[in-house]
Amino acid sequence: MTGALFEYALRMGDSCLILGHRVSEWCGHAPAIEEDIALANTALDLIGQTQMWLGLAGEIEGKGRTADNLAYLRDARDFRNLLLVERPNVDFAHTIVREVLFDLWHFHTLGALQASADARVAAIAEKALKEVSYHLQRSADLTIRLGDGTDESHSRMRAALDALWPYAGEMFLEDDIDVALAETGVGPALGTVKPLWEADMRRMLDQATLSWPKSSHVQKGGKTGVHTEALGYVLADMQFLQRAYPGATW
Amino acid sequence: MVSAMTDTRTRPSEAQVWAWLDEVPDPEIPVISLVDLGIIRDVAWADEALEVTVTPTYSGCPATTVINLDIVAALSAKGVENVRLKKQLSPAWTTAWISQKGRDNLRAYGIAPPVEGTAACGIGALVTPEVACPHCGASATRRVSQFGSTPCKASWVCDDCREPFDYFKCI
Numbered sequence: 001m002t003g004a005l006f007e008y009a010l011r012m013g014d015s016c017l018i019l020g021h022r023v024s025e026w027c028g029h030a031p032a033i034e035e036d037i038a039l040a041n042t043a044l045d046l047i048g049q050t051q052m053w054l055g056l057a058g059e060i061e062g063k064g065r066t067a068d069n070l071a072y073l074r075d076a077r078d079f080r081n082l083l084l085v086e087r088p089n090v091d092f093a094h095t096i097v098r099e100v101l102f103d104l105w106h107f108h109t110l111g112a113l114q115a116s117a118d119a120r121v122a123a124i125a126e127k128a129l130k131e132v133s134y135h136l137q138r139s140a141d142l143t144i145r146l147g148d149g150t151d152e153s154h155s156r157m158r159a160a161l162d163a164l165w166p167y168a169g170e171m172f173l174e175d176d177i178d179v180a181l182a183e184t185g186v187g188p189a190l191g192t193v194k195p196l197w198e199a200d201m202r203r204m205l206d207q208a209t210l211s212w213p214k215s216s217h218v219q220k221g222g223k224t225g226v227h228t229e230a231l232g233y234v235l236a237d238m239q240f241l242q243r244a245y246p247g248a249t250w
Numbered sequence: 251m252v253s254a255m256t257d258t259r260t261r262p263s264e265a266q267v268w269a270w271l272d273e274v275p276d277p278e279i280p281v282i283s284l285v286d287l288g289i290i291r292d293v294a295w296a297d298e299a300l301e302v303t304v305t306p307t308y309s310g311c312p313a314t315t316v317i318n319l320d321i322v323a324a325l326s327a328k329g330v331e332n333v334r335l336k337k338q339l340s341p342a343w344t345t346a347w348i349s350q351k352g353r354d355n356l357r358a359y360g361i362a363p364p365v366e367g368t369a370a371c372g373i374g375a376l377v378t379p380e381v382a383c384p385h386c387g388a389s390a391t392r393r394v395s396q397f398g399s400t401p402c403k404a405s406w407v408c409d410d411c412r413e414p415f416d417y418f419k420c421i
Contacts (some may be wrong), residue, residue: 034395034405041397048310052339107372123340127309130342130421131401133370138396140373200373 004180006060007080008187011223013053014081017071019102020046021238022089031092038138045131052124072242076231083222084167086231093146093156097164100139105171107136108196112188121186140204147208162213169218262330267293267300274324277316278400281359284317288347291338300325303336305343308401345420356418357384362406364420381417383408
């Protein structure tokens with residue numbers, strides 16, 4: 001049980017961390033100043049949530065590892081993030097589609113986790129949900145506006161949705177860890193989150209004039225540490241300072 | 251030998267500590283105090299230490315670290331050396347805890363205070379609050395971006411006086 005919760009806290013923390021890092025890559029490069037600020041703020045929230053989840057993981061593990069240790073001193077094989085969040089930014093459409101696929105899952109997962117049997121998990125979920133509600137509001141709004149926008153914005157959103165869709169299925173692939181946590185009431189049964197996600201996604205894609213992707217192929221592996229090549233580049237960038245100058249502080 | 255701070259007859263009362271903390275400004279928005287912001291959740295003497303319970307506004311807000319330092323520094327200046335900070339996540343901070351004085355100060359500073367009951371809550375209910383312009387009071391305002399210069403604010407503009415302004419968003 002303790003092992004399962006450690007893994008789960010890593011999964012939540014790592015997904016927040018890697019997405020936060022990806023989104024932060026836009027800082028200074030976004031198409032408009034308001035978007036630049038929004039992306040940076042979203043990244044900041046995600047990094048804050050990372051500190052809570054990885055802090056909990058370190059506490060559960062009991063070996064004295066801090067959130068920083070876990071973020072900066074593990075290699076790709078030890079990361080438990082969803083493959084979706086490590087996918088590159090590509091363009092604004094890919095960035096927004098990746099965000100909305102994740103935000104909607106994040107929103108409903110945190111909603112369920114607020115009732116966790118573990119008070120620490122429930123407290124993190126309660127805190128993070130308030131922030132994630134704003135992330136979702138923005139990414140859903142932009143998905144609708146860009147999907148139902150110009151020919152170019154629509155075709156870019158279409159391409160991004162088709163490219164990223166196979167990575168969304170991993171959110172709902174249940175394994176032993178998910179089952180163990182659901183049985184003890186610590187984590188949600190993934191079967192309860194999926195219909196909520198699908199109903200909202202369907203409504204949103206309809207409004208965005210984007211059809212439901214045909215592919216049912218699911219890319220998996222992130223939750224057990226088998227990643228795409230993209231993660232290595234993220235870590236090389238993110239971890240460089242602590243690898244080159246161990247223990248460096250501001 | 252007991253010092254003034256460990257002697258229960260001479261150490262500052264909790265009410266006194268609250269009053270001192272009400273003089274500590276938020277590092278990003280100096281017109282509002284930490285008490286007005288509603289992030290000081292409890293002040294209590296525990297044996298010889300003063301325990302101050304603080305809740306973060308946004309989980310990634312960089313001001314949190316500075317706030318903790320400011321609390322310790324402000325109390326130290328009043329002679330309270332043994333301060334223990336407790337971080338409390340639940341119940342999660344809500345803008346409903348911002349005091350009336352805090353709201354008035356925000357508005358006078360050019361930041362529209364939060365309109366309670368309009369927090370984001372999923373894609374089914376997109377609520378855009380009606381926000382009065384903090385400069386001219388007009389209601390003809392619109393949101394430019396739901397994010398702003400700090401995690402707690404959104405960017406708005408007034409169509410009447412044409413001035414942009416920050417809106418402290420409801421969470």
